[in-house]
Amino acid sequence: GFDHIISRVGDWTSKTIANPPEEIWVRGVPTAGIMNVVPLFNRVVVVATGSGIAPCAPHVYAKKTAIKLLWTSRNIRKTYGDRFVDSIMTAAPDAIIYDTDAHGKPDMVKLIHHVYKEFDAEAVCIISNQPLTQKVVYGLMARGVPAFGAIWDS
Numbered sequence: 507g508f509d510h511i512i513s514r515v516g517d518w519t520s521k522t523i524a525n526p527p528e529e530i531w532v533r534g535v536p537t538a539g540i541m542n543v544v545p546l547f548n549r550v551v552v553v554a555t556g557s558g559i560a561p562c563a564p565h566v567y568a569k570k571t572a573i574k575l576l577w578t579s580r581n582i583r584k585t586y587g588d589r590f591v592d593s594i595m596t597a598a599p600d601a602i603i604y605d606t607d608a609h610g611k612p613d614m615v616k617l618i619h620h621v622y623k624e625f626d627a628e629a630v631c632i633i634s635n636q637p638l639t640q641k642v643v644y645g646l647m648a649r650g651v652p653a654f655g656a657i658w659d660s
Contacts, residue, residue: 512557513556513557539561539656540561540631540633540654540655540656541561541562541564541565541631541633543629543631543654544565544571544573544631545565545570545571546629547571547627547628547629548571548572548628549571549572549573549574549625549626549627549628550571550572550573550574550627550628550629550630550631551573551574551575551576551618551621551622551625551627551629551630551631552565552566552573552574552575552576552630552631552632552633553576553577553578553614553618553630553631553632553633553634553642554575554576554577554578554579554632554633554634555577555578555579555632555633555634555635555638556578556579556580556634557579558632558633558634559577559579559586559594559633561633562575562577562631562633563593563594566594566597566598566601567593567597569597573598574600574601574602574621574625574627575594575598575601575602575603576601576602576604576617576618576621577594577601577602577603577604578604578605578606578611578612578614579604579605579606580605580606580607581605581607581608582603582605591603602621614638614641614642615641615642615645615646618630618632618642618646619645619646619649619651622646622651628652629651629652629653629654630642630646630651630652630653630654631653631654631655632653632654632655633655633656634655636656636658639655639656639658640655640658642655643655
């Protein structure tokens with residue numbers, strides 16, 4: 507089995523979160539998308555914002571690649587629950603979990619670049635919204651950092 511994270515973005519998701527069913531039909535096994543690049547490197551900074559943690563979590567749990575996780579979101583424990591957050595922290599005890607409600611939004615390019623250098627990473631992979639993904643990927647690539655995110659072409 508596996509977990510699903512449902513982000514509140516409309517009527518159906520709001521109703522599903524308010525009254526979770528015992529089972530949800532899934533069309534197939536979720537695929538990894540851009541996260542498929544993670545195993546190509548020995549040391550990777552994985553960046554997730556909000557529910558972007560969902561496609562990152564399997565790589566954190568698998569521990570096949572040295573990963574430094576940076577996860578930013580609003581009120582993380584209230585939003586995602588103690589069980590999920592604790593499982594991430596158990597799998598990645600050195601993860602940086604940044605609560606934007608408590609600390610405001612950081613300069614992500616600057617923060618990720620610092621983590622990249624400190625972790626001696628080979629690449630950065632980000633799962634976020636389109637504007638932030640593009641800002642981070644372009645900002646890091648301009649600094650010579652191999653950075654990967656969704657290309658938003660569909």
